[in-house]
Amino acid sequence: MNEKQKPLRCLIVTSVAAEKEAVERGFGRDSGITVITGGVGQAAAAASTARELAQASYDLVICAGIAGGFSGQAGVGSIVVADRIIAADLGTESAEGFISIDHLQLGTTAVIETEHMLSRRLVTRLREKQLPVHSGPILTLSTVTGTAESARVLAQRVDGAAAEGMEGYGVAVAAAQFALPVMEIRTISNLVGPRDRDAWRIKEALAVLEQASAAFMEVIK
Numbered sequence: 001m002n003e004k005q006k007p008l009r010c011l012i013v014t015s016v017a018a019e020k021e022a023v024e025r026g027f028g029r030d031s032g033i034t035v036i037t038g039g040v041g042q043a044a045a046a047a048s049t050a051r052e053l054a055q056a057s058y059d060l061v062i063c064a065g066i067a068g069g070f071s072g073q074a075g076v077g078s079i080v081v082a083d084r085i086i087a088a089d090l091g092t093e094s095a096e097g098f099i100s101i102d103h104l105q106l107g108t109t110a111v112i113e114t115e116h117m118l119s120r121r122l123v124t125r126l127r128e129k130q131l132p133v134h135s136g137p138i139l140t141l142s143t144v145t146g147t148a149e150s151a152r153v154l155a156q157r158v159d160g161a162a163a164e165g166m167e168g169y170g171v172a173v174a175a176a177q178f179a180l181p182v183m184e185i186r187t188i189s190n191l192v193g194p195r196d197r198d199a200w201r202i203k204e205a206l207a208v209l210e211q212a213s214a215a216f217m218e219v220i221k
């Protein structure tokens with residue numbers, strides 16, 4: 001930020017307190033950035049985001065937290081910066097497979113474009129810091145994927161699917177209602193596939209979330 005520019009007013013939405021604390025550690029003291037715990041799932045995230053946006057003025061909304069990474073795209077301990085936020089189960093099943101709300105012509109879209117310039121600058125900064133980062137679609141689902149078959153179906157449904165979380169689309173819809181740009185930044189605690197909760201590396205993913213948050217501060221300075 002140069003002398004003439006105003007600081008970017010960012011709202012960061014996490015799902016649980018441990019994620020909020022990791023982001024705040026990365027931002028450091030007196031960052032001036034609002035970080036909230038919006039709850040788990042799209043509805044809680046959307047409602048919490050909208051409530052905050054109705055109370056104060058912001059320039060940018062970011063969904064941040066841990067996530068599952070798709071094998072071959074984003075490994076445990078890596079960072080994914082969304083290039084698109086996709087509601088991957090918003091549609092209908094059919095004998096021919098899943099049909100999204102877009103194809104059902106319900107007049108809305110399950111794909112939200114992210115803030116590309118800032119996302120790209122963040123990816124560049126993370127690479128400069130030798131942190132493993134990937135840019136790609138982050139899927140939002142209401143149910144954590146728990147089988148290899150479901151993971152395969154999702155990867156086939158969304159080209160280049162990098163990660164899945166449970167809040168991004170909800171945060172993005174709320175931001176869109178306020179005509180604000182959105183980003184999603186996730187660090188990978190587990191791979192998308194057969195459920196093995198003991199294998200989730202939450203502590204490691206939170207430590208990387210802290211590093212990614214520090215890099216974000218450097219990018220918006």
Ligand SMILES: O=C(O)c1cccc(C(=O)CC[C@H]2O[C@@H](n3cnc4c(=O)[nH]cnc43)[C@H](O)[C@@H]2O)c1
Nearest residue numbers: 015016018040066067068144145164165166167202
């Ligand atoms: O138990 C803890 O200490 C703890 C600390 C931080 C976060 C958690 C969570 O359980 C976060 C749930 C949150 O994580 C996202 N997530 C993570 N992996 C996946 C996944 O494979 N598929 C979908 N979502 C995932 C999700 O956004 C949840 O809200 C616990």
